[in-house]
Amino acid sequence: MGDADIDYNIVFPDSFITERHWKASKEPVVILLGWAGCKDKHLAKYSSIYNERGCITVRYTAPLKTVFISESFGYKELSTIAYKLLELLYDYEVENNPIFFHVFSNGGFMLYRYMAELLRSHGRFSTLNVVGTVVDSAPGSQNVTGALRAITASLGPNVNIVLLYVLLALFACMVFLLRIVLYSVTKYIHKNHYDAMRDHPSSWPQLYLYSQADRVIRHKDVEMMVKAVQEKGVTVDSFDFGTSAHVSLYRDYPEEYSSRCLAFLSRCMQTAVGTQKKRLSVAN
Template identity: 50%
Template sequence: MVFFSETFGIRSLQTPARQLLELLFDYSIENRPILFHVFSNGGAMLYRYIMEVLHTHKSFKNLRVAGTIFDSAPGRRNLRGGLRALETVLASMNMLLKYFLLFTFASTAVVLRILLYPLTRSIHESHYDALLKAPSRWPELYLYSQADLIIKASEVQLMADARQQLGVPVKAVDFSDSPHVSHMRVYPTYYCNLCMTFLSDCVGGSPS
């Protein structure tokens, strides 16, 4: 879904986004504060649709979202980073099939996201642009790294700055040398302290 259907402009992650929110009611925890912890661009894509559902469906409008943590996200669509991410996902797959899928993804991305971008952007807004102007105003914590080879640090910084200008309480932490979604592995104590402090501040302030 992340690498192919979404690249074609098919909003395939809408259904999982709604199902995830429905689980809150299934487990009878819909009245508790909710903290989203979003990993990489795949998580950011799903979160984009979660935002849409939260703000367009009456049954979800009363959910108490306290804040969102972004780990190594979000980033704009870049072919090199996307290929690295897909190669990681396909690491255990048959070599021939892996390279076929990589080639297919690269070809599709070049055509739809580069050559035809002026047309496709009017049909399917990028996840990055959608998150830039998301209507949510609860606190956001961005955890990223200059050493990330998949998501550019400058794009995370741009997102954090843009959200802050909209009045969103934002904190951004650059881990400098930890790889993509590996900040907790490299700095476990620091990472956990950041997340726990953020959670405590969000729940204590009861933001909406």
């Protein structure tokens, strides 16, 4: 089942684990959106945090070209992918379960932006019950240096050095021209992920995990986003891990990272249940 055009992984936990943690309520479906260049074996480590808590997990990482090329030129390929990922919930008949996002770096956040827009505006998806989002090492805004570091890390150490420098030079010129110099005009055609989510944030609770030592995503960008979302009246928590490199928070602090994510998920689920009870009481 599902869409053969996208390379995703879905994991259903053992029923006894689900029953132990969620009892009679429906278990959450956690959608994990990987960073650019993320391998599924790495994303699976995060998935296991939630599987061991009895959650269903869906893992997906957008192709490099859609993150670094299509988005920079304003081609909304990620919007199509976002639609297909949300369709999976219906394919696997879990559209009535609580939905929870775990998003990594700008690569995951760009895709999450389109999913959030569909959840807000699309008739079918607007009925899905999203309870919360964890954002890891994102989002960043107009940081060409950080983007170049992200590309270098994504391509890996085996790429030809001459080709690497040519690609980096072309990408830097393209991003600087389209996303900085001409952005005052191009934003009316295609607003970047940071501005789009700052201006129209998701309405459900959010947790931002980041580090001042991150050399790809500036901590000030994350903190400014947190403040902007809070000013919109959305429930937002954040935590600075201080010394970790980009998307290395879990590697450096596995116990604290896991406990913060799971505690946040539990709070989101409790809030969702409380909201549902209020609606039922009003209806009666």
